[in-house]
Amino acid sequence: MKLAEILAELKAKVLANEHRVEQLQFEHAAASDLMSEVLAIAKPDVVLITGLCTPQVVRTAEVVGIPAVVVVRRESLPSETVEMAKASGIVLAATKMSMFEACGRLYARGIRPIWEV
Amino acid sequence: MEKVLDRVQSFFLDMSVLEVMNPNVISVRPDRTLRQVKEILRIKRISGVPVVDSERKIVGIVSIEDIIKALEGGYIDEKVQNHMTKNVVCLKSSDTLKEVIETFEKYSYGRFPVVDENNRVLGIVTKNDVMMALLAKLGLVYLHDERRKEVLESPDYFDRSLITGESLDKSGADFYFPIDYYDINLAGVGASKLRQFLLSKGVDPEMARRVAIATYEAETNVVIHSGSTGAIYCFIKPDSIFVRVEDTGKGIDNVELAMKEGYSTAPDHVRELGFGAGMGFTNMKRCSDNLMVVSKVGAGVVVEMEFRRNREGSR
Numbered sequence: 001m002k003l004a005e006i007l008a009e010l011k012a013k014v015l016a017n018e019h020r021v022e023q024l025q026f027e028h029a030a031a032s033d034l035m036s037e038v039l040a041i042a043k044p045d046v047v048l049i050t051g052l053c054t055p056q057v058v059r060t061a062e063v064v065g066i067p068a069v070v071v072v073r074r075e076s077l078p079s080e081t082v083e084m085a086k087a088s089g090i091v092l093a094a095t096k097m098s099m100f101e102a103c104g105r106l107y108a109r110g111i112r113p114i115w116e117v
Numbered sequence: 118m119e120k121v122l123d124r125v126q127s128f129f130l131d132m133s134v135l136e137v138m139n140p141n142v143i144s145v146r147p148d149r150t151l152r153q154v155k156e157i158l159r160i161k162r163i164s165g166v167p168v169v170d171s172e173r174k175i176v177g178i179v180s181i182e183d184i185i186k187a188l189e190g191g192y193i194d195e196k197v198q199n200h201m202t203k204n205v206v207c208l209k210s211s212d213t214l215k216e217v218i219e220t221f222e223k224y225s226y227g228r229f230p231v232v233d234e235n236n237r238v239l240g241i242v243t244k245n246d247v248m249m250a251l252l253a254k255l256g257l258v259y260l261h262d263e264r265r266k267e268v269l270e271s272p273d274y275f276d277r278s279l280i281t282g283e284s285l286d287k288s289g290a291d292f293y294f295p296i297d298y299y300d301i302n303l304a305g306v307g308a309s310k311l312r313q314f315l316l317s318k319g320v321d322p323e324m325a326r327r328v329a330i331a332t333y334e335a336e337t338n339v340v341i342h343s344g345s346t347g348a349i350y351c352f353i354k355p356d357s358i359f360v361r362v363e364d365t366g367k368g369i370d371n372v373e374l375a376m377k378e379g380y381s382t383a384p385d386h387v388r389e390l391g392f393g394a395g396m397g398f399t400n401m402k403r404c405s406d407n408l409m410v411v412s413k414v415g416a417g418v419v420v421e422m423e424f425r426r427n428r429e430g431s432r
Binding site: 034040044050052054 | 304305308309312330393394397399400403
């Protein structure tokens, strides 16, 4: 699924690296508020959904190699988080949607978890 | 009996203040505002800071009581120099634990800076530091195995590789990053730089990712737990990458427990940032092919990790 479609489905606003939105697509997503968990489970080719909005989110994504992050339950993000995303080339978007709804919508559209049970 | 007591007493009371004090002093300059001090106290969870000039000479001290007064009196945005306590009771570097205890009895203050002959701050002593020093002296030092003991007792503890036992020429590291900040919001900067460095050296992205994730966890541990600064060293070898993350902070008293998945001692303000899930060492173990952790209470932590290039079945 194209990142542009994912972001439209989530009614998310892009805050950093909009020019990369059209280049990216994803089959998998991961959702977590625990950065250690992201480090433990995430693969590089996922879109990360999280409720955290600190600069750590971007740094964690960068270390793992995750190219796009959607922050839920928010319309705007702290400027240092946005600046860090801009500098690192990671697409950063925010939506007012809850994490549950965001995940549900993407799952319904065919985005898969990192591993299925 | 009396003789034994005498001997035990002198064993403790003759300890130098340098053994007791915390050498990692957080201090402020006189031109800072009390509001800035308030933030430092809050973030570092301490109850007072010495005020020093550009040569680290002591000129005053500000405690949490001063901050409360400033908040009540409405002058929290004024400069430290106008409201600090100027007659600071200090300990001398030649003092012993006996003098430290007497000073605590004589004055009701919570902390005493330790200064050299030029009044430069060398460390700080709180009652907690006294207690920790006594406990350490009592031998309540966790020994997690004989090998660890051997490493700790060797004089070159900080200069020898835990994994290979070879002496380590840190100045020859391919990558060096000083973890010289305390702000949890910066945690991971070193790991992120290391990843970029490895990629620039043509290291396979998956390999760089493994190294960066494990280093990120180790770096975050230094920032959250050590209460000190530290460093990251990376050596690129033909068939492996070797990373050493060390600090000189308070150490881990039970390494086995700390290694357990889900175990965490991270404070709430850190958990709010998404850390403290107790997965740090688990992640390091998973990403590396060889992990060694050595620590002693009060003497810091050394984490060494080896990442082999021809790793099979890596996730």
